[in-house]
Each structure stands twice: as structure tokens, then as C-alpha cells.
Amino acid sequence: MAEVNATTSAPAPQGWLNRSLNTIERVGNKLPDPAILFALFMLAVWIISWAMSGISFNEIDPRNGKPIQINNLLDGAAFTTFMAKLVNTFVSFPPLGVVLVAMLGLGVAEHTGFINAGLRSILAVTPKMLLTPVLVAVGILSHVAVDAGYVLVIPLGAVIFYAAGRHPLAGIAAAFAGVSGGFSASLFIPSSLDPLLAGLTQASARLSSNPAAADLIINPLNNYYFTSASAILIVFIGWFLTDKVIEPRLKNTAIDGDPANLPKLDPLTPAERRGLRFAVLAMLLSIGLLFISALPASSAWRGTDASLTHSSAPLMQSIVSLILVLFLIPGVVYGYAAGTVKNHRDVIQGMSKAMSGMGYYIVMAFFCAQFIYAFGQSNLGALLAIKGAGALKELALPMGVTLVGIVILTSLVNLLVGSASAKWALIGAVMVPMLMELGVSPDLTQAAYRVGDSSTNIITPLMPYFPLIVVFCQKYVKSTGIGTLIALMLPFSVTLLALWTAFLMCFWMLGIPLGIGASYEFPAIS
Numbered sequence: 001m002a003e004v005n006a007t008t009s010a011p012a013p014q015g016w017l018n019r020s021l022n023t024i025e026r027v028g029n030k031l032p033d034p035a036i037l038f039a040l041f042m043l044a045v046w047i048i049s050w051a052m053s054g055i056s057f058n059e060i061d062p063r064n065g066k067p068i069q070i071n072n073l074l075d076g077a078a079f080t081t082f083m084a085k086l087v088n089t090f091v092s093f094p095p096l097g098v099v100l101v102a103m104l105g106l107g108v109a110e111h112t113g114f115i116n117a118g119l120r121s122i123l124a125v126t127p128k129m130l131l132t133p134v135l136v137a138v139g140i141l142s143h144v145a146v147d148a149g150y151v152l153v154i155p156l157g158a159v160i161f162y163a164a165g166r167h168p169l170a171g172i173a174a175a176f177a178g179v180s181g182g183f184s185a186s187l188f189i190p191s192s193l194d195p196l197l198a199g200l201t202q203a204s205a206r207l208s209s210n211p212a213a214a215d216l217i218i219n220p221l222n223n224y225y226f227t228s229a230s231a232i233l234i235v236f237i238g239w240f241l242t243d244k245v246i247e248p249r250l251k252n253t254a255i256d257g258d259p260a261n262l263p264k265l266d267p268l269t270p271a272e273r274r275g276l277r278f279a280v281l282a283m284l285l286s287i288g289l290l291f292i293s294a295l296p297a298s299s300a301w302r303g304t305d306a307s308l309t310h311s312s313a314p315l316m317q318s319i320v321s322l323i324l325v326l327f328l329i330p331g332v333v334y335g336y337a338a339g340t341v342k343n344h345r346d347v348i349q350g351m352s353k354a355m356s357g358m359g360y361y362i363v364m365a366f367f368c369a370q371f372i373y374a375f376g377q378s379n380l381g382a383l384l385a386i387k388g389a390g391a392l393k394e395l396a397l398p399m400g401v402t403l404v405g406i407v408i409l410t411s412l413v414n415l416l417v418g419s420a421s422a423k424w425a426l427i428g429a430v431m432v433p434m435l436m437e438l439g440v441s442p443d444l445t446q447a448a449y450r451v452g453d454s455s456t457n458i459i460t461p462l463m464p465y466f467p468l469i470v471v472f473c474q475k476y477v478k479s480t481g482i483g484t485l486i487a488l489m490l491p492f493s494v495t496l497l498a499l500w501t502a503f504l505m506c507f508w509m510l511g512i513p514l515g516i517g518a519s520y521e522f523p524a525i526s
Contacts, residue, residue: 021487021490027483030483034368039370041462045073050072050074060386068379068383070378070379071378073377089369093372093464098150099150102151104351106155106323107351107353109330111346111349112341113334117275117334120268131164133239136177139153139179141187142179149178154172158171158172159171169250169477173246174238177238178235180465182230182231197446198219201446202216205432205436213433221516222442226504226507229503230451233499233503241491271338271339274338275335275338275339277337279331283326286329357475364470381413384416390430393431403444403505404448407455408452408497410427414460415459416460428446436522440520440522444508444514444518447504451497466485470482
């Protein structure tokens with residue numbers, strides 16, 4: 001394969017964009033280790049919460065209908081509660097279980113050689129120029145499986161690019177852009193985020209004083225046409241930026257990971273081809289059994305409303321467990337058929353190897369979990385969201401400008417509050433009823449929120465999966481830090497924010513339907 005880590009390769013372009021990104025990378029990498037950074041953020045939240053706990057605010061918290069109040073985390077009761085819940089806060093941190101359980105199955109599949117052989121066979125028939133758009137599209141498609149893209153698609157993006165002779169960090173960037181930057185997009189298949197946001201929009205609409213709000217029903221697919229069309233836009237943005245901006249900039253970034261653990265693009269041996277045939281057959285049989293068991297209307301995989309795709313359906317709640325099984329089975333079958341596994345101890349060794357590589361992430365996850373818990377308990381994020389929405393309301397700007405304002409407000413709040421549902425519960429409770437009174441439908445307000453929520457996911461270290469992406473990068477480039485990843489993703493974030501907002505404005509101005517049962521206008525109060 002092509003040598004991609006040679007320091008004698010052509011110099012990276014030194015235009016203003018590249019110089020700016022290099023500066024961001026240098027400054028960002030001078031920050032403390034991510035684990036210490038989260039610890040410092042937590043201390044700052046404690047101090048700020050203490051300083052602001054005595055201040056009275058007029059803003060109403062939509063969660064309880066009372067004036068919002070900052071909670072003093074240094075108060076005796078609050079601090080002892082924090083200490084008492086410290087262990088549970090860590091072990092119940094959502095990304096921790098998702099990552100570790102999924103990595104057990106992926107670890108076996110990687111250790112036995114199944115993933116490597118499968119990727120090499122795909123690369124043999126896939127044109128190199130189409131790797132980027134396909135990877136971004138798969139990242140967007142992964143939203144159907146909730147957070148599976150973070151632990152499955154992003155690391156595989158690096159593997160695919162490296163095996164094809166391209167820089168692995170560019171593969172991570174392209175996959176990250178699809179999985180997280182395009183989080184609100186959907187490649188023709190609805191995601192679990194659709195009913196979740198629609199439910200919150202419905203609740204927010206009920207707060208309106210408009211009499212017509214009493215009969216309003218929000219369809220869970222009210223943004224379906226817009227998010228599906230957005231997926232195509234994001235694929236082209238990711239394709240262009242990865243190939244024309246990110247990869248040229250990475251030319252002088254040496255790959256110094258352990259060569260023994262990095263993929264090779266060698267022809268498949270007869271044993272590997274035999275193992276791959278049996279493994280793919282085992283995977284297809286497993287998926288077939290899952291499909292057959294989920295097909296009946298009375299299937300236990302379905303939720304109370306008989307849906308398979310609702311966030312409450314057992315199938316959706318079992319995605320990570322299914323990743324474990326659907327990679328463990330073919331991984332083991334491949335190992336025995338190809339001769340890379342002799343007994344069960346080899347399988348356990350693959351799991352252990354995967355877990356040993358997650359040690360650094362586990363340390364970062366501990367501090368990240370404590371910070372997010374403290375920040376949520378302090379109410380600082382809620383105050384910022386409500387004050388921002390209130391300020392936007394008071395400006396009384398033209399409708400198009402207001403929609404852009406919602407996008408920008410959401411993108412800024414997203415830098416501090418990671419949960420999409422938490423942000424929308426706060427912002428939506430103010431913006432949805434306000435705009436309804438001005439004649440704007442909740443469907444359009446929700447679409448504006450989704451654009452802002454996705455665009456800055458990929459540049460905030462406070463996003464729960466951000467430390468994991470840093471770890472994936474360090475497998476190939478050991479010096480990767482927060483600044484490296486932010487500089488890598490900033491072009492995607494800025495471009496998505498600008499072009500996706502313009503895309504929404506085009507939908508609105510041309511009257512293109514946003515989704516099923518959606519509208520742009522709502523009967524304004526006369």
C-alpha cells in the first residue's frame with residue numbers, strides 16, 4: 001500500500017485557512033489533558049454556582065413553572081449528594097456502557113481478523129474516489145441505531161482510509177461529520193430522534209395561548225423531507241471538505257501508531273477467503289433470525305405501540321447489545337474457519353485486548369461524567385438557554401432573521417449542553433409558543449433547532465463522545481489532542497452551519513414541505 005506517514009511528502013498548503021487551523025490546533029493542544037480539563041470545568045461550575053446561587057432571576061423554568069434558580073453545588077447537602085452519587089454517576093454515564101459493550105464484540109471481530117478481511121474485500125471492489133461519500137452516508141445512516149455510529153462507523157472510517165492508503169484521521173473526520181455533524185439528518189430512514197423531538201415540540205406547543213394550539217398534533221415525521229434532503233447536502237459537504245481541505249492539510253502529519261496493530265491492504269489468502277465466506281453467512285443468518293423474530297405484529301421486539309423504531313421499542317433499546325452479538329458471532333466463526341482462533345481462550349483474549357485499549361477513555365469518561373452531572377445540577381446551562389431564547393424574543397426580528405437566530409442560539413448552547421432533548425426542552429418551551437403567536441408553525445421552529453443542534457456537535461469537547469474520538473485518533477497519531485480534533489472538524493462545523501441554514505431558508509422561501517403533516521404557518525392571534 002501507499003506510504004502515508006512519510007515526512008518527506010509534499011508540504012501541506014499554507015493558505016490562510018490552513019494557518020488558522022494550525023493555530024487553533026496548537027492552542028487547543030496546549031490545554032490540559034482532557035481528563036484534567038473536565039475536572040477543571042467541574043471546579044469552575046462549583047465556584048460559579050456558589051457565586052450565582054443568591055441571585056434572583058425572572059426567567060421561568062419550563063420544567064417546573066417557577067423562576068429559575070442556580071443551585072449552590074458547594075452547599076453541604078449538595079456536596080454530600082455529589083459524593084454519595086459519584087460512583088453511580090460514573091457507572092451510569094450513558095456513553096460508557098455503550099462503548100464498552102460494543103467494543104467486546106468489535107474487539108473479537110478485530111482480533112480474529114474478520115473486520116480487516118471484510119474491509120479489504122470491500123476495498124477491492126470500491127472505487128477509491130467514492131470512499132469518502134459512502135463513509136459520510138453510512139455515518140448518517142447510523143442514526144437509525146442511536147449512538148452506534150460513534151463506536152462503530154468512526155473507528156472503521158480510520159481503518160478504511162488507512163487500508164486504502166489514505167490518512168486515517170481524514171477517515172475519522174469524514175465519519176465524525178456524518179455521525180455527529182449530520183446528527184439531525186436521516187438518509188430516508190427515520191431515526192429515534194424524530195419522535196423524541198416531536199414529543200417535546202408537542203408539549204411546548206401546548207404552552208401557547210393561541211386557542212388553535214389545543215387541537216394541534218405534531219407528527220413524529222414532521223421534518224422527514226427536510227432531514228432526508230439534508231442528508232444529501234451533508235454527504236456532498238463532507239466529501240468536498242475531506243478530499244479538498246482535510247486530507248491536504250494532513251499530508252505532513254506522521255502516522256506513528258503501532259504498525260503491528262494497523263491494517264494492511266494485502267490480497268486475501270485462501271484461508272481468509274474461506275473464513276470470510278463462513279463469517280458473512282453467519283452474520284446474514286443472525287440478521288435473518290432477528291428479522292423473522294421482529295416481523296410479527298406481536299413480536300417482543302416491538303414497543304407498546306407495535307413500532308420497531310420508536311425509542312421505547314426493545315429493538316431500539318437493544319442496538320448496542322445487537323452490535324455485540326452481530327460482530328461476536330461472525331468474528332468467532334471467521335476465527336475458527338480461517339485458523340486464527342484455536343480455542344475459547346483466543347476469543348476472550350480478543351475481548352481483553354479491546355478493553356485494555358479503552359483504559360484512557362475510561363479515565364476521561366469518569367471526569368466527563370462528573371462534570372456533566374455537576375453542570376446539570378447547577379442549572380447554569382438551563383439559565384443560559386432560557387436567557388438566550390428570551391433575548392431573541394425581545395429583539396422582535398423579521399421572521400427569516402429569527403429562524404437564523406434560533407439556529408445560531410442552538411449552536412452556541414450546544415457547546416455547553418450536550419443532550420439534544422435537554423436543549424430542546426429548554427429552548428423549545430420559549431421559542432415554539434412565541435413563534436406560534438407570530439404565525440410560525442412548530443414544525444419550522446423544530447427544523448431550525450435541528451440544524452443548530454447538529455452543526456457544532458463536532459467541535460465541543462463537552463460532547464460525551466468527544467474524548468472517545470480523541471482516543472481513536474491517538475491509535476494512529478499519538479500526539480492527537482483536543483486541539484487536533486477541533487481543528488480537524490472546524491471546517492465541517494462552520495460550513496454545515498452556513499450551508500445547512502441557507503438550505504432551510506430555501507425550503508421555507510420556496511414552500512417545499514418539511515415533512516409529513518408539517519406546515520410553515522400557524523394561525524396567528526389577531
